[in-house]
Amino acid sequence: MTTGTAFICATCGTQHAPSAAPPASCAICEDPRQWVPAAGQQWTTTEALARRHAVGWREVAPDLLGCGLFPDFGIAQRALLLRTPAGNVLWDCVALIDPATIAIVRALGGIDAIAISHPHYYASMVDWARAFGCPVLLHEADRRWVMRPDPAIRFWEGESHPVLPGVTLHRLGGHYAGGTILHWSAGQGAIMTGDIASVAPDRRHVSFMWSFPNWVPLPAAEVARMGAVLDGLDFEAVYGAWWDRVIPAGGKAAVRASVARYIRAVTGPGPLAD
Numbered sequence: 001m002t003t004g005t006a007f008i009c010a011t012c013g014t015q016h017a018p019s020a021a022p023p024a025s026c027a028i029c030e031d032p033r034q035w036v037p038a039a040g041q042q043w044t045t046t047e048a049l050a051r052r053h054a055v056g057w058r059e060v061a062p063d064l065l066g067c068g069l070f071p072d073f074g075i076a077q078r079a080l081l082l083r084t085p086a087g088n089v090l091w092d093c094v095a096l097i098d099p100a101t102i103a104i105v106r107a108l109g110g111i112d113a114i115a116i117s118h119p120h121y122y123a124s125m126v127d128w129a130r131a132f133g134c135p136v137l138l139h140e141a142d143r144r145w146v147m148r149p150d151p152a153i154r155f156w157e158g159e160s161h162p163v164l165p166g167v168t169l170h171r172l173g174g175h176y177a178g179g180t181i182l183h184w185s186a187g188q189g190a191i192m193t194g195d196i197a198s199v200a201p202d203r204r205h206v207s208f209m210w211s212f213p214n215w216v217p218l219p220a221a222e223v224a225r226m227g228a229v230l231d232g233l234d235f236e237a238v239y240g241a242w243w244d245r246v247i248p249a250g251g252k253a254a255v256r257a258s259v260a261r262y263i264r265a266v267t268g269p270g271p272l273a274d
């Protein structure tokens, strides 16, 4: 029986395995893709988070509900609950799960599987998995970044993994070796990309970085490889990691143009050249 408190990093929102005292450091934030605040590592707990934040819900599209913390916490990502005839999938995760959220999600039929794009959104995935008795699907290549191991976590290998009919995970790599996107075939198709292919503020492009906060790009060849994977999927909409980062239509052409622009930007002649 593990005792102690599952401390949550206040910067990246990652919940750690229970311990009597806060961990000495957060490996996710010590990694050069993230950052430790100038004031030093800070921790919080589920109880403290719940006093200052609530999990808020919004409809993003038909059969697609977003949920995130209000006010913002950590990286401020929102998760997505996909509702399909075969069951519900939670894409990405947030740092808090509260009683209202458990009641709301149960009323919607629960969660059959949680899938997460990359370690920055592992968040409190174990709490969510336990609340709904479901597995968490993570890519094997990012196993070392799991800060709270749990039997609910199932690692998948290779380049793609079916979750439910119409819902498939694809390894894109880039930002993290196991960087994953979710393809949903409902309607005209959609991809959920976290910030593995990150929707830009103009909502007409995506971009790709090894580290967004520290401004470290990816090699052109890696982005070309990622672009080829994306080109093999059929989709109209692209859902990024935040509420306002959505390309509702024309997503495939936007991604194709974004990959070409990225490669021009980093290898020449520059982003605006034809």
Ligand SMILES: [Zn+2]
Pocket (backbone or CB within 6 Å): 009, 010, 011, 012, 013, 014, 026, 027, 028, 029, 030
């Ligand atoms: Zn952290």
